[in-house]
Amino acid sequence: MDTLLIFDFGSQTSQLIARRLRDQGYFARIVAGDCTCQEAGIDGSIKGIILSGSPFSVYEKDAPKLDQDVFKQGIPILGICYGLQRITQDLGGSVEPRHTREYGRASLQKKNEHLLLKDIRDGFQSWMSHGDSIQKLPHGFEVAWESEHGIPAMAFLDTKTIAGQETAKKFGISAPLMGIQFHPEVSHCESGQSILHNFAEQICSMKREWDVSYYLEEAKQVIAETILARSELQGTGAEVLLLISGGVDSTVLGALLLKTMDPDKLHLLYVDTGMMRNAETDEVKETLKSLGAKHVHIVHAENDFLGQLAGKSDPEEKRQIIGDLFITIQNREIVRLGLGSAYLLAQGTLYTDLIESGKGVGKHAAVIKSHHNVRSPLVESLRNEGRIIEPLAKLYKDEVRALGKALGLSPKIVWRHPFPGPGLAVRILGEVDREKCAILRAADKIFIDELHKRELYHSIWQAFCVLLPVRSVGVAGDMRGYGYVLALRAIVSSDGMTADVYPFEMKDILEISGLITNQIKAIGRVVYDISSKPPATIEWE
Numbered sequence: 417m418d419t420l421l422i423f424d425f426g427s428q429t430s431q432l433i434a435r436r437l438r439d440q441g442y443f444a445r446i447v448a449g450d451c452t453c454q455e456a457g458i459d460g461s462i463k464g465i466i467l468s469g470s471p472f473s474v475y476e477k478d479a480p481k482l483d484q485d486v487f488k489q490g491i492p493i494l495g496i497c498y499g500l501q502r503i504t505q506d507l508g509g510s511v512e513p514r515h516t517r518e519y520g521r522a523s524l525q526k527k528n529e530h531l532l533l534k535d536i537r538d539g540f541q542s543w544m545s546h547g548d549s550i551q552k553l554p555h556g557f558e559v560a561w562e563s564e565h566g567i568p569a570m571a572f573l574d575t576k577t578i579a580g581q582e583t584a585k586k587f588g589i590s591a592p593l594m595g596i597q598f599h600p601e602v603s604h605c606e607s608g609q610s611i612l613h614n615f616a617e618q619i620c621s622m623k624r625e626w627d628v629s630y631y632l633e634e635a636k637q638v639i640a641e642t643i644l645a646r647s648e649l650q651g652t653g654a655e656v657l658l659l660i661s662g663g664v665d666s667t668v669l670g671a672l673l674l675k676t677m678d679p680d681k682l683h684l685l686y687v688d689t690g691m692m693r694n695a696e697t698d699e700v701k702e703t704l705k706s707l708g709a710k711h712v713h714i715v716h717a718e719n720d721f722l723g724q725l726a727g728k729s730d731p732e733e734k735r736q737i738i739g740d741l742f743i744t745i746q747n748r749e750i751v752r753l754g755l756g757s758a759y760l761l762a763q764g765t766l767y768t769d770l771i772e773s774g775k776g777v778g779k780h781a782a783v784i785k786s787h788h789n790v791r792s793p794l795v796e797s798l799r800n801e802g803r804i805i806e807p808l809a810k811l812y813k814d815e816v817r818a819l820g821k822a823l824g825l826s827p828k829i830v831w832r833h834p835f836p837g838p839g840l841a842v843r844i845l846g847e848v849d850r851e852k853c854a855i856l857r858a859a860d861k862i863f864i865d866e867l868h869k870r871e872l873y874h875s876i877w878q879a880f881c882v883l884l885p886v887r888s889v890g891v892a893g894d895m896r897g898y899g900y901v902l903a904l905r906a907i908v909s910s911d912g913m914t915a916d917v918y919p920f921e922m923k924d925i926l927e928i929s930g931l932i933t934n935q936i937k938a939i940g941r942v943v944y945d946i947s948s949k950p951p952a953t954i955e956w957e
């Protein structure tokens with residue numbers, strides 16, 4: 417498939433660049449900004465390269481560097497912000513901190529025609545976010561657009577000039593090379609989508625091939641080939657194990673596998689940790705059966721999980737215990753089911769999971785939370801043996817939902833809010849026990865039922881309750897009492913990478929709070945979390 421490759425230098429908006437392109441049907445893939453051409457997997461499918469922004473300045477010692485061979489690939493390159501400054505610095509120009517920093521809207525004036533800004537109006541409002549600016553462009557570069565402060569906003573290597581040809585020859589450049597100082601991926605940037613479209617279509621001649629039906633066919637083929645290769649290797653039909661969490665991703669993957677392979681060879685393992693949502697286990701069982709699953713294994717492991725979590729309050733320790741226990745149970749079940757050492761493990765890993773686990777963007781990525789099983793030793797060793805199937809790893813959450821819809825899953829499942837692997841454990845701050853799980857589950861049910869009744873559920877990306885490890889004084893009748901403090905969280909987002917707080921009508925939030933404190937004696941006070949991500953994360957632990 418025609419692909420745009422994004423070299424990510426650590427900007428908050430690299431993800432958005434890929435999203436904006438994919439929304440228009442152009443497939444984009446992100447790699448670490450400092451990886452080599454070989455590591456980036458540059459082949460004939462790569463029609464264009466985008467160099468992202470960065471929190472670094474190009475002149476800083478630790479600033480991420482670009483493999484200079486990228487310039488020699490004969491593939492058009494667009495630098496965005498740091499990307500343009502990287503090009504400038506690498507090809508002999510200079511970048512410096514400027515007194516006139518540009519943040520926010522900036523209107524741009526056209527100086528030269530260029531295909532990248534075809535049909536964009538003179539004076540359009542771009543979106544800037546830079547403290548450094550180009551002091552001197554490399555030899556043979558021209559400014560096409562500039563800001564009110566006279567700072568180059570779009571520049572390109574002009575190979576119609578002798579100077580441009582000299583630079584192209586010196587650095588082995590044979591395809592269009594350009595950069596912009598502003599951020600077309602940000603929704604406040606006027607015509608941002610058109611600019612990205614111009615790059616993809618006018619400059620890279622990309623075909624719009626990315627959509628869910630195309631993806632579905634590709635995924636089916638990859639799954640079938642992986643299973644076939646494994647079967648040939650071991651001389652019998654390979655069996656596949658999928659851990660089902662109750663969330664959208666693993667359910668969609670289950671549906672995909674059931675459509676792709678012999679259901680008799682697929683084992684669906686669901687571990688009830690005792691920290692699930694209300695009625696989750698029954699719902700999961702029902703859904704899988706309705707999809708034609710033959711082997712659904714439900715493991716009731718509440719005692720194991722709550723036993724090991726007793727007395728533990730450190731968030732990372734809790735996650736570690738839960739992650740390890742999942743693996744222990746998984747290993748135990750593999751033996752019990754007689755899967756031996758030859759099975760394939762399917763995982764509902766998404767693109768954002770890889771990125772947030774620090775796999776997607778190389779040295780400069782921070783591991784935000786030890787998400788999922790992406791980095792567990794078992795998974796790593798299976799991965800090295802080629803025994804992991806992760807057909808959703810190229811997708812964002814809303815693309816998984818579209819895939820679920822295409823696979824015929826019911827809207828109730830497809831649009832269910834995400835739920836973290838460690839379950840209620842990361843929503844009960846501090847120590848977890850059976851009683852707290854029951855309190856939180858009951859409160860969460862009231863909250864979610866009310867969102868459905870008020871027709872708010874689908875306007876919210878994720879909503880849930882959090883039980884705080886503090887008790888606060890209250891009065892009920894004439895009695896003073898100490899009840900738990902419960903926080904409500906409701907956010908809007910497109911993929912969980914960033915999030916805004918859902919702006920409830922006061923009436924709704926007051927009524928929901930009243931219902932919770934009236935119906936659940938143990939809760940004395942309800943608060944609403946008004947933090948966006950960043951700086952907060954969506955979950956509290």
Ligand code: XMP
Nearest residue numbers: 786787788834835836837838912953954955
């Ligand atoms: P955060 O809290 O990192 O959450 O802003 C982003 C999205 O990921 C979910 N989440 C997890 N999902 N295992 C999961 O499967 C985890 O450990 C985990 N932690 C957070 C979270 O619910 C939100 O949708």
